[in-house]
Amino acid sequence: METLLDSIALAEEVGVRVAAAAGFGEDDQYRIGLAVHEGVMNAFQYGNEQRREKKIHVIFELFHEKMVIRVADEGVGFRLEDVPDPRMDENVLAEAGRGVLLMKAFMDEFDVLIGRGGGAEVIMAKHYRTHGNSQST
Amino acid sequence: MSLKASSREIDGVIVIDLDGRITLGDGSALLRDLIRENITKGHTKLLLNLAAISYLDSTGLGELVSGYRLVKSNGGELKLLSLNKKVSDLLQVTKLYAVFDIHNDESQAVASF
Numbered sequence: 455m456e457t458l459l460d461s462i463a464l465a466e467e468v469g470v471r472v473a474a475a476a477g478f479g480e481d482d483q484y485r486i487g488l489a490v491h492e493g494v495m496n497a498f499q500y501g502n503e504q505r506r507e508k509k510i511h512v513i514f515e516l517f518h519e520k521m522v523i524r525v526a527d528e529g530v531g532f533r534l535e536d537v538p539d540p541r542m543d544e545n546v547l548a549e550a551g552r553g554v555l556l557m558k559a560f561m562d563e564f565d566v567l568i569g570r571g572g573g574a575e576v577i578m579a580k581h582y583r584t585h586g587n588s589q590s591t
Numbered sequence: 592m593s594l595k596a597s598s599r600e601i602d603g604v605i606v607i608d609l610d611g612r613i614t615l616g617d618g619s620a621l622l623r624d625l626i627r628e629n630i631t632k633g634h635t636k637l638l639l640n641l642a643a644i645s646y647l648d649s650t651g652l653g654e655l656v657s658g659y660r661l662v663k664s665n666g667g668e669l670k671l672l673s674l675n676k677k678v679s680d681l682l683q684v685t686k687l688y689a690v691f692d693i694h695n696d697e698s699q700a701v702a703s704f
Contacts, residue, residue: 459616484677491648495615541686549657552649552685559684 466491485560492553493525501527526575594618610643613651626658635667642673
């Protein structure tokens with residue numbers, strides 16, 4: 455995707471539609487959409503620093519037990535352990551820094567790797583529930 | 592749809608009615624400008640009515656915090672009204688629920704200033 459503000463909403467919408475097609479209910483569709491939104495927003499703002507010549511790579515994968523989402527930027531990468539916890543007293547009134555927390559809270563799995571090009575690759579997954587899903591892979 | 596806003600005054604409290612999405616871009620910028628405009632006019636009792644907010648991202652949360660800090664630094668108060676479940680959950684997850692004064696009833700919210 456292009457490093458544009460519009461890419462955030464586009465990726466979110468695609469994520470919601472893939473989640474719906476996979477059989478997730480509305481609540482999980484919202485959580486997945488928000489997680490995609492936060493991941494692409496981080497790639498736009500911090501990874502690619504809003505530079506249009508850089509791309510944001512988003513991949514949706516449906517496995518037997520879960521939906522996996524990968525968001526990769528073309529920046530310099532970051533380490534999860536270097537992201538301050540915004541819930542700590544000294545950070546709770548910070549104006550930024552809650553995106554990673556929201557992705558972790560809304561998805562069942564979350565990790566950050568160094569992507570092939572050296573940028574950050576966020577990998578997150580949502581497990582299908584034992585009821586109410588008729589996923590196809 | 593991004594964000595729409597309108598303001599009204601009740602007993603010296605500025606109630607800002609917000610409708611739509613507070614996300615990175617126009618929505619967050621509008622909220623930021625509204626709060627700053629009110630501070631500039633000397634209005635330091637602000638009540639954000641979030642009843643019609645359908646979506647909030649981490650940038651939107653940041654603008655709420657930024658507004659809270661700005662109003663407080665000017666000797667005032669910024670409070671929140673009518674959070675739906677999604678917004679409430681976001682504030683709970685981020686521990687911001689303990690920071691803001693949150694109300695479900697407008698008259699009680701106004702009286703609390």
